[in-house]
Amino acid sequence: MIRSIAIYAFVLALATAPDMDAVTKERLLKLGPLPAPPTDPTNRWSDDPKAAELGRWLFHEPRLSRNGEVSCATCHQPELGFADGRSLAKGLGTGSRHTQSLLNAAHQRWLTWDGRADSLWSQALHPFESPLEMGLSRGEVIERVRAIEPLRTRYESVFGALPAAEDTKGVQIAFGRVGKAIAAFERRLVTGPAPFDRWLEAVRAGRDAPIDGFGADAIRGAQLFVGKADCVRCHTGSLLSDGEFHLIGVPSKDGGLPTDRGRLDGVDRLRKDPYNAASPHSDDPNGARARWTAATQPDPETWGRFRTPSLRSAAASPPFMHQGQLASLEDVVRFYDTLEGATSLDHHSERVLEPLALSEQERSDLVAFLKGVHGTPPDRTVWNDPWPDRPPELVQKTGVGASPQAIPGP
Ligand code: HEC
Ligand code: HEC
Structure with a gap:
């Protein structure tokens, strides 16, 4: 059967394309x-439209950074193929790698140039904590989500009440969910x-x-x-x-x-990541992604x-x-x-x-x-900034993030 299909395909190829062999x-x-x-069972909210909408708001919000000026969109600019046009990325500081496009990232098994993340949602947490990118601690991210009204309401309508600042475990979970909402948004950044x-x-x-x-x-x-x-x-x-x-x-x-x-x-970083697919934050800690991660070995x-x-x-x-x-x-x-x-x-x-x-x-x-081979980019309505004229003083008013603290490590 397979053979006859192959022969048929071959004959067809000869008949239609003299220049191209079978x-x-x-x-x-x-x-x-x-x-x-592919679906991502490690993120229960992966295909939840309300989570994706929250993700769009989070993605564009510069106040989720130490100086209030760097958002995901600073480096992943929709008009520049969701990258930044620079050789090396620049957030709070200048990094050592080139910004990747986000288009079709949802197809990847391993994220980033070195594959240190095994899901879109765990990857989305790294820039917040990186001193060269957005430079906040997990607790600070959650406090800012609480302080910025449209984010708070949207977060709570998807995930329920935000944890109290003292609830360390709750804050870790909420931080993971911030990543899950952003990932739901990023899944829509695919080309036609x-x-x-x-x-x-x-x-x-x-x-x-x-x-x-x-x-x-x-x-x-x-x-x-x-x-x-x-x-x-x-x-x-x-x-x-x-x-x-x-x-x-x-x-x-x-x-x-x-x-x-x-x-x-x-x-090394993948295996130590507290939010990897095998972690308690994963919604599928025994699934395929978790097994792939468990199978990775440091190899010179x-x-x-x-x-x-x-x-x-x-x-x-x-x-x-x-x-x-x-x-x-x-x-x-x-x-x-x-x-x-x-x-x-x-x-x-x-x-x-x-x-x-x-x-x-x-x-x-x-x-x-x-x-x-470059596909049609997603429609503007998928990714545009939902709140282009956000009032800059909002964070200062609540006092969140006003104190100059040491920038936490990644
Ligand atoms: C052995 C595997 C391999 C082969 C064969 C290969 N590539 Fe690549 N390609 C890579 C890797 C890995 C990178 C990224 C390297 C880096 O950043 O250091 C890359 C990067 C690229 C990039 C840059 C994309 C970007 O977004 O930065 C282009 C374009 C590209 N390759 C096209 C080609 C073409 C055309 C050929 C055939 C002539 C080819 N590649 C052959 C593995 C390969
Ligand atoms: C300072 C610039 C900068 C900021 C801010 C930034 N990124 Fe990135 N992004 C990068 C760079 C650089 C890489 C490549 C990282 C590496 O390999 O080390 C990257 C890689 C990625 C990838 C991997 C894509 C792939 O194909 O594997 C995703 C997804 C991503 N970023 C999403 C985000 C999200 C979500 C945010 C906001 C929470 C964000 N980025 C903030 C610069 C930035």
């Missing part, structure tokens, strides 16, 4: 469309069909001619992507990411040897590895790579082509890449493909 076509058809994100998906649809129907937004150059780029350039080895599946960690040797930003331990530190081989980014949202959020080292898609393709300046870390290096020796035409074809 193997190439079969590989390409695995890359789209992108389905809805890309020109590539529309082209695949036509291919399925037996037509592989260029279409609007996905021209002959992008089609040649697609063939390179799954063929000679073998990008699909890591940028695989409909997300165009294997969700795993690799060291590809992009030269570090300052030109020196890389010092970021990447996945090696990520695993993973030194300096970073998660393969999804290419579904890449084109909208330059610069590229974990330090924003490369300014354009052209630069990225040139890097893979020549591997010029690639750092070799001897025993640590996966040594998975070889220079591709592409022609100029092939390089620009690959770039055309990378542009063609």
Whole structure:
């Protein structure tokens, strides 16, 4: 049966696409469309519309930061592909990594460049506590939610009464729920069909001619992507990411040897995270996500590895790579082509890449493909700031956060 389908597909391919062999076509058809994100049982409120609405308010609220000026949206700006256009992120201070796009993050098993979070909701808690990002303690976040009226009412309508400040255990739970509401919002930040998906649809129907937004150059780029350039080895599946960690040797930003331990530190932090999928805050502490986390082991081989980014949202959020080292898609393709300046870390290096020796035409074809896989961004009504003219004095009036305290560590 399978064999006859394969033969049929092969004959069909020959009949309709003299330029594209059946193997190439079969590989390409695995890359789209992108389905809805998988459910997340560790977050009971994952698909709760009221929680998502609260999440939108929390996401845009700068007073949930030490200086009252940094919100999630400061670094994840909707107009910049939910990133910030900078090489390195800047909140209360300047970080050491490039801000990732939030588009389609709900599809990822491991969050951030080093995968130190195993759910969207546990990830959303990290920036609040990071001294370089928002710089508040858990208790301070909850006190500010209480002080900022629309947040308080919305929180309580989803989760019930906020705990008293002295109720340490209740505060820990409430903090986790802040993350769960933000995650419900982030799940909506998914892209719709890309020109590539529309082209695949036509291919399925037996037509592989260029279409609007996905021209002959992008089609040649697609063939390179799954063929000679073998990008699909890591940028695989409909997300165009294997969700795993690799060291590809992009030269570090300052030109020196890389010092970021990447996945090696990520695993350490993941295992210690009090809000990980196996923790008591998880709504599914014995489920698949919890088991994946329990199975992670610190492994020196993973030194300096970073998660393969999804290419579904890449084109909208330059610069590229974990330090924003490369300014354009052209630069990225040139890097893979020549591997010029690639750092070799001897025993640590996966040594998975070889220079591709592409022609100029092939390089620009690959770039055309990378542009063609960018999906339609979500509608403005999904993500816009619900309260653009919030009164700035509100927090001071309640006295919350007015005292200059030492910034807590992450
Ligand atoms: C100072 C800038 C900054 C702020 C503020 C910030 N982020 Fe980020 N965000 C980053 C950076 C940088 C990364 C990559 C982190 C890393 O790998 O270490 C990131 C990564 C992420 C990711 C992972 C995406 C993926 O594909 O794995 C999510 C989700 C996210 N942030 C959500 C949020 C939320 C929610 C908030 C607010 C609570 C927030 N961020 C606040 C800079 C910021
Ligand atoms: C061995 C696995 C692997 C292969 C093969 C591979 N990539 Fe990547 N790709 C990665 C990883 C890992 C990163 C992030 C590296 C970093 O930040 O240090 C990345 C980053 C990128 C980025 C930047 C995305 C962003 O949002 O910053 C683009 C674009 C990209 N790759 C395209 C390609 C293309 C085109 C090819 C084929 C020529 C290719 N990749 C081959 C693993 C791979």
